[in-house]
Amino acid sequence: MKRLLFILKNLFLSFIDVWKDIEFRILFVLILLLLLTGTIFYSEFEDHSIVDSLFFSVMIMSTIGYENITLMTTGAKIFTIVFAFISIGVFIALGSKVAFVFVDRSKKSQKVIKDWEMQRHEHKKRRKKLRKEGEN
Secondary structure: OHHHHHHHHHHHHHHHHHHOOHHHHHHHHHHHHHHHHHHHHHHHHOOOOHHHHHHHHHHHHOOOOOOOOOOOOHHHHHHHHHHHHHHHHHHHHHHHHHHHHHHHHHHHHHHHHHHHHHHHHHHHHHHHHHHHHHHO
């Protein structure tokens, strides 16, 4: 359970760290703009509801691709091809940015824990040695 809490803490702190990165913020804004563009397009040109249009945009962007919404027009199909190429690339770039910061933070945290454990072990050895010297 401690391990899970440690991982969740690192994930949360990674999101805070990655938000400081200008590249991440640009990618995040691009994701929002792409979602807005896809939602508007599908709701206006394919007559889907806003929620269905947003859902469809997210499914394309994240490469899940549920097929419960079908496209009727050729223009929508061409838009979806272009939308998929652009949005999947931006989505992957954003995800890799978060993953890189998370892995980097985890490595640093593990090093801190390892150093702390080594110091604790050394401290115990010194205390044991001092006790033995005190007994003599």
